[in-house]
Amino acid sequence: MFVRIVTRHLVAVLTILSVSTGPALCQRGTVYVKDLLASPGQIANVQIWLDSNVRGVAAAQLRIDFSTAQPPTAPIPRAIPADPSNPGNGEADFQLGPIVPTGMFSMASALGPGNVELGFAGTRDFDGPGCMAVIPLQIPADVPGRTTYQIGLSVVTLNDRYIRHIDADVKGGTLTVVPTxxxxxxxxxxxxxxxxxxxxxxxxxxxxxxxxxxxxxxxxxxxxxxxxxxxxxxxxxxxxxxxxxxxxxxxxxxxxxxxxxxxxxxxxxxxxxxxxxxxxxxxxxxxxxxxxxxxxxxxxxxxxxxxxxxxxxxxxxxQAAPGDLDADGRITVLDAGLCLRIALNLAGNTDAATLKRADVAPANPGGTAGDGRVNISDVLRVLRRALGLEPDPWP
CATH class of the missing domain: 2.60.40.680 (Immunoglobulin-like)
Known part of the structure; x- marks a missing residue:
């Protein structure tokens, strides 16, 4: 008799607990787009997230719409082609988020301007919270600053591994263009x-x-x-x-x-x-x-x-300094000798950079030097610098 009474009380308590905790355990989750900022000409990565109440996802078909802007005359972003060499095939670039298991069969399409549709399916499920997918969009370079795009999100299908529907709320986001x-x-x-x-x-x-x-x-x-x-x-x-x-x-x-x-x-x-x-x-x-x-x-x-x-x-x-003809970081008598060979046309084919470093005379007003020629005056200035007779600033 005592066992029956205890059992009846235990069943009653468990029933009360299941009723009181059931709604919390089955709370409806949300699939949402995170608000983001981008500058003109940048690529904006639109992130689709699940909150912690969305669980057991194994397949999804989602659509984002970004054709609505304020001001309405602003040019709309465009989807990034999955294959840049074949942009006309309609496939859009995307990435599945870190909470999604590897090995998913997935694809995204951008068959019309201002929207992208993404679908994926697999045999392993995953839970929120976390990023489920990232869809990159190219922001037009000529879009005015402070333009705001509404990123509408619609969930066509959200299933578990047994192809059962998962109920979830849906929330879009905004993409705001800020000055560069x-x-x-x-x-x-x-x-x-x-x-x-x-x-x-x-x-x-x-x-x-x-x-x-x-x-x-x-x-x-x-x-x-x-x-x-x-x-x-x-x-x-x-x-x-x-x-x-x-x-x-x-x-x-x-x-x-x-x-x-x-x-x-x-x-x-x-x-x-x-x-x-x-x-x-x-x-x-x-x-x-x-x-x-x-x-x-x-x-x-x-x-x-x-x-x-x-x-x-x-x-x-x-960059070697003026007068440093052998480009070793120092001005020595060897540089003066090279300058003399250039002045006497004995240096053969001398590159333009070396000729420019050899042209250090005369010292012109305003801190410049040279006259477009290499002659004995340049040799003398390089030699004086090598002997410490030409102070800074040089040349």
């Missing part, structure tokens, strides 16, 4: 003897809007075909005109470093943020070039919101 912001890496020269050089990181916004921080990776690499010896990133230092900046640097190897720069005040457009010190080893040939790049840049506005940014690389060119 650029971080430009400066350029400079270095002599063949090598040494440390510095290049600036300059921030510029088309609408002069300020920024609050920048993160990315600085790298320096030899450019082909000259292929000079490897150079190194030494350090990054903030502009002293910016009060109380925070700067964090993580070396990633001799030629690469990651950094994070944050400012306590808004930084206006047109100001250089930091300078990167780079070390070029001796032995690079005259005319060799290094590329200095800002990779994976992340720009933040003064409120901490991430905003799109373009990064423009800079260069370091190995």
């Amino acid at each position: 912001r650029t971080v430009r890496v400066g350029s400079t020269t270095v002599s063949p003897s090598g040494g440390d050089v510095r290049v600036a990181l300059l921030y510029k916004a088309d609408d002069d809007s300020p920024m609050g921080g920048l993160a990315g990776e600085i790298s320096i690499s030899p450019k082909q075909p000259s292929n000079p010896p490897a150079a190194a990133v030494v350090t990054v230092s903030a502009n002293p005109a910016i009060p109380h900046p925070s700067l964090f640097i993580t070396p990633l190897g001799p030629s690469r470093a990651r950094f994070l720069f944050l400012s306590s005040i808004p930084i206006p457009s047109g100001l250089w943020l930091a300078k990167v010190t780079l070390r070029v080893p001796p032995g690079a040939k005259d005319g060799s070039t290094y590329s200095v790049s800002l990779e994976s840049p992340l720009l933040y506005d003064p409120t901490g919101r991430m905003i799109p940014v373009d990064a423009v690389p800079g260069e370091i060119q190995v």
Whole structure:
């Protein structure tokens, strides 16, 4: 009798628990588009996400529509062809998100302007939360700033592995076009003897809007075909005109470093943020070039919101100084001898860069030198420089 009573009470409790917890366990999930920002001419990656209540997905057919803009006259983005060599086949580029198992059968189409349809199916299921798919769109280069596109989302089918329908709410998003912001890496020269050089990181916004921080990776690499010896990133230092900046640097190897720069005040457009010190080893040939790049840049506005940014690389060119005819990084009596042979037409075929370095006389007003010819006057100036009789500034 006691066992029956306990059993009846236990069944009643479990029934109450199942009724009270059932709706929470079966809460309807949402498939949604994340809002995003992009600049004119950029590629915007539209992300389709699942929340944590969408579970057991094994197949889906989705459609996004991006044909509605404000202002209505703004040109609409276009889908990226899956095969650039055959853009007319109607297939669109896309990527399945990290929560989707590998091995899915998938395809996307862009048969009409302003929309993309994506479908995939597999035998393994997956759960939210997370990104289910990414569809890249090309933003027109001539689109006005502050244009907003409505990204409508419709779910044609959402099934589990047993082909049962999964109920979910659907929510679209917005794609807002913001003015172009650029971080430009400066350029400079270095002599063949090598040494440390510095290049600036300059921030510029088309609408002069300020920024609050920048993160990315600085790298320096030899450019082909000259292929000079490897150079190194030494350090990054903030502009002293910016009060109380925070700067964090993580070396990633001799030629690469990651950094994070944050400012306590808004930084206006047109100001250089930091300078990167780079070390070029001796032995690079005259005319060799290094590329200095800002990779994976992340720009933040003064409120901490991430905003799109373009990064423009800079260069370091190995360039022998005037008078350094043998391009060894020094001016010696050997250079004076080479200059004399050129003046007397005994040097044979001399390249234009060497002839330019030999033309150092006369010293002209305004800091320039040379008259387009190489003669005994140039020999004399090179010799005087080699003997320490020609002070800086040279030539």
